[in-house]
Each structure stands twice: as structure tokens, then as C-alpha cells.
Ligand SMILES: Nc1ncnc2c1ncn2[C@@H]1O[C@H](COP(=O)(O)OP(=O)(O)O)[C@@H](O)[C@H]1O
């Protein structure tokens with residue numbers, strides 16, 4: 001016989017704690033606000049699809065970031081991986097005219113950066129914060145060197161269709177990319193042993209270790225996974241914008257981390273939500289979209305976005321640290 | 324309650340293969356002899372307490388048996404076979420489970436995921452987690468050991484310290500095929516919670532587990548153990564049957580008023 005001996009009223013209240021739903025509540029509120037104030041344009045199907053499409057690279061990276069944060073690490077190098085991956089793909093496509101080679105080179109960039117991050121974190125035992133801060137600079141430098149600050153157009157029709165403007169079953173291809181990333185991420189985190197091990201490592205690494213979980217392997221895997229999502233994001237940018245430039249992705253790091261955290265992923269490890277990260281990313285995209293529609297200048301948008309991110313993250317982190 | 328076992332003082336009850344047998348087990352750290360030629364047998368259904376002052380070598384001994392330290396000399400036998408452990412997961416594979424003082428649980432995960440931590444059950448060709456089966460088996464286990472928690476699906480964070488240690492002990496029992504090691508299992512608990520955990524340890528004995536428990540609490544040692552073995556500065560002073568020794572004798576063995584047996 002099992003008896004609830006304590007804490008059931010508290011447990012009940014915890015389950016309905018608004019903090020866990022902050023991202024959904026925020027999403028609905030912001031959506032309603034723009035729908036009411038920007039009636040003529042905001043609710044059109046094109047604009048709604050546009051919100052998802054513009055969010056796609058950030059959504060993909062936010063899902064990679066969910067795993068990194070859940071494992072108690074962080075990856076600051078993703079923004080510059082976006083740029084190097086996109087440029088490497090664009091240059092490869094220009095030189096070889098083989099779209100698949102461009103994709104492979106881009107993914108190889110992600111794999112290499114992820115492995116370097118992972119090896120320094122596990123073998124040299126440096127905090128991921130420092131390692132990925134260094135690789136962020138390193139990769140950004142390589143991206144600038146690769147084409148001498150020049151942007152490279154992408155003309156390959158496969159790349160432009162498959163990673164950019166294509167459609168499948170009447171939906172934009174970037175919506176499919178988003179859906180695929182969310183599905184794969186959700187299955188990995190919620191339904192596979194891998195996800196359970198990632199969360200265990202982030203929550204209590206020594207418990208994970210004595211339970212036979214290969215803690216360092218998990219750390220390398222999340223960092224490789226995150227760099228790979230950044231490489232894919234680079235392809236998505238190159239495909240949609242039909243070109244690559246060293247500035248791609250440079251403003252995304254804050255948005256990606258904010259999307260993950262607002263979506264319920266813990267900055268301190270042990271907790272992650274892939275669906276939350278999707279909603280968080282869409283929320284950020286919607287805010288961008290709404291700010292543009294509201295006629296704010298670029299610099300005003302930057303200020304507004306930073307303030308909104310700060311508020312959103314404070315809401316979702318408040319009180320969680322001490323639990 | 325079972326009738327108390329009356330084992331011989333040095334070895335396990337006769338006629339059965341001991342679950343654990345240590346022969347001349349030693350550990351040196353450079354010039355420091357942390358454990359010197361330690362001998363012990365623990366039988367199935369028996370609780371042996373390991374006592375000694377701070378720095379006596381208790382944790383070092385537990386770490387050798389759980390695969391965290393390699394012995395400098397001596398033998399470890401499990402269920403009649405001599406073994407060696409490459410690391411802690413190797414020891415677990417060979418049937419040794421450890422209940423750690425600092426609660427090796429994942430706070431943000433449900434009880435059932437902790438019960439199967441590192442050994443999660445999967446189903447189907449995609450090897451997806453079988454959460455339903457893990458929750459069911461966990462519920463059956465905690466029910467059968469009478470560990471009172473709200474549910475197998477409760478998050479560890481929602482549980483009290485005693486409930487958490489109950490979960491850790493359940494996990495060890497579930498997976499141990501040879502031996503459950505406990506290093507100060509109640510050190511972090513209050514009086515009522517300690518009593519609960521002691522009840523649980525006694526229930527493990529009824530189920531035939533072999534238990535080696537390190538404890539600082541002599542009252543506890545006398546409440547739950549069948550035999551007591553004493554370490555002082557790495558040397559085994561002696562092993563006594565709990566039923567025939569006294570607290571005074573054990574205290575004098577711990578403090579050095581009484582010299583080693585042999
Ligand atoms: N990793 C180690 N390196 C060096 N000396 C150690 C190490 N672990 C334990 N010791 C020494 O071995 C002795 C026994 O320690 P320990 O097993 O922790 O004792 P207890 O658990 O009985 O308090 C102590 O003198 C301690 O300093």
C-alpha cells in the first residue's frame with residue numbers, strides 16, 4: 001500500500017505553477033496583442049508562415065541548446081559556426097557545383113567545432129563557457145578569413161530550394177525543417193535513453209557516473225549536437241538568403257539561449273523542453289515581426305528586443321535557482 | 324520478524340557459500356596504509372556492520388569493494404568466485420550495489436527513472452524508453468518493501484530525505500545480485516527517518532540480501548546488525564557477533580583500549 005505521506009498539497013500547487021507555463025502564456029498574450037493592434041497584416045497566412053520561417057534557424061539551434069543546457073553545459077560558439085558553415089557551403093557549391101558536397105562540408109564544420117569543444121571540456125576539463133567562448137572567436141576569425149570578408153552568393157538551385165524557398169505539400173520547406181527538428185529533438189530528449197542520460201548528467205553528474213552513464217561521452221555528444229544544429233542553421237540561412245556572409249548568425253546567440261530558457265530549459269542543467277524551445281523561438285520571432293510592423297527603427301528594435309528578452313528570462317528563472 | 328541468526332563470530336553461517344569474501348584485502352596510498360590485510364565474509368540474509376573512528380579506513384574498504392579503488396593486495400570473492408573490478412560500473416555489473424551517503428539520485432527526475440538510472444528499459448525496434456513498465460516495476464518494488472512515497476512517478480525533489488534514501492536503498496536491492504554496500508546510509512537523516520530506513524534495511528535481510536553497512540551510530544549498529552567488525556587505523560581489530568558482544572567492548576576496540584585479536 002502506498003500512502004501519500006507529505007507534500008501533496010504543495011505538489012499539487014507546484015504542478016499548476018504559472019512559471020512552468022510562462023512561455024505559453026507569453027506566446028498567447030503577445031500573439032493576441034499583435035493580432036489586435038496590427039489587424040490588417042499580422043493574421044494573414046503569409047505573415048504567420050513568415051514568423052515560423054524567420055524563426056527556423058533559431059528554432060533548430062535552440063533545440064541543440066536545450067540538450068547542452070540540460071547537460072549542465074553551454075555553447076557560445078553557435079553564432080560563428082552559423083557563419084563558417086554557411087560560407088563553407090557557399091564556397092564549396094561555387095567551386096564544385098555539387099550541392100551535396102556543400103552540405104557535407106557544412107556539416108563537417110559543425111562536427112569539427114563540436115568535437116574540439118567537447119574534447120577541451122572533457123579531456124582538458126575546462127568549463128564549456130570558456131572553451132566555447134574561445135572557439136566562438138576562433139571560428140568567427142576563420143569565417144572572416146575564408147572569403148576575406150566577402151559575401152558569397154548561393155545559386156545552386158537544390159540548396160536554394162531544399163534549404164530556402166522550396167515547398168513541400170503546400171507548406172514552406174522551412175516549416176518542415178522546423179517540424180523535423182522539433183520531432184527529432186523531442187524523441188531524443190523524452191523517449192530515448194540518451195535524453196535521460198543528458199538530463200541525469202546535468203542534474204547530478206556524480207550520480208550519473210556511479211550509475212554507469214558515460215558522463216564525458218554525453219558532454220561531447222551535446223556539444224557536437226549543438227554545433228551540428230548551428231551548421232544546419234547556416235545552411236538554412238544560406239538557402240533562404242541565397243548567399244552567405246560572415247555576419248550570419250552573429251546576433252542569434254542571445255535569442256537562442258533566451259528561446260531555450262523561456263521555454264522551460266534550466267540554465268543550471270537537469271531540465272529541458274524541446275517544445276518549449278520551439279514556442280520560445282516563435283515568441284522571439286513574433287516579437288521581431290511585430291516590432292518591424294510597428295515601425296521601429298533597427299536600433300530601437302535592438303533595444304526593445306534586449307529588454308523583452310531580459311523580462312522574459314527573469315520571469316522564467318525567478319525562484320528556480322533556489323529550489 | 325525472523326529469529327536472529329547466530330553465526331560463528333568470524334565467518335558467515337556455515338554450510339553456505341558467502342556472498343562476499345575478503346581475504347587479506349589491503350590498500351596503500353604511497354606510504355600510508357589505509358587498510359591492512361582485511362578479512363571478512365558476509366552471507367546472504369546477513370547484515371554486517373563496519374565501524375571505526377574517522378580515518379580508520381572504512382570508506383577505503385567500501386571503495387575497494389565497489390570498484391572505485393583497486394586493492395594493493397588481497398582477494399575479493401563474490402558468490403564463490405574470485406573477482407576484480409575495472410571500475411564502479413564493472414562492480415555493479417557483477418552484482419555489487421552501493422547506497423551512497425550523499426544520495427546518488429537525480430532530483431529533477433521521477434522515482435522510476437532513478438530506479439533504472441543508467442539501465443533504462445526500452446521497447447520496440449526504435450528502442451524507445453518503456454516508461455510505463457519502469458513506473459509499474461518501481462511501484463511494485465516500493466510497495467513490496469513498504470517504502471512510503473506518493474507515487475513511483477513523483478519527482479525526487481518532492482520527497483523527504485528519508486523517502487529519498489528509501490528510494491536509493493530500493494534501487495540497490497533491486498539490482499544487487501551479490502551484495503548491498505551502505506556507507507553511512509542515515510548520516511543525513513533525522514530520528515524518525517532513520518528509524519524508517521533501519522526498518523527497510525532489516526527487510527532487505529528478510530529478503531536474503533547480504534548487507535555490509537558502515538555506520539558511526541553504535542545504537543544503530545546494535546539495532547540492525549548480525550555481526551560487527553572493527554577497524555582502527557587500517558587494522559582489523561576483530562569481528563564480533565552482535566548478540567554476544569557489548570557496546571563497551573566495541574567502543575574499546577574502536578578506541579584502542581583493546582588490542583587486535585590475532
Ligand atoms: N585517495 C586517498 N589518497 C591518500 N590517502 C587516502 C585516500 N583516501 C583515504 N586516504 C587515507 O586513508 C585513511 C583512511 O581513510 P578513510 O577510508 O576515508 O577512513 P574512514 O572512512 O574510516 O573515515 C586516512 O588516513 C586517509 O587520509
Ligand SMILES: [Mg+2]
Nearest residue numbers: 378381382383
Ligand atoms: Mg568515511
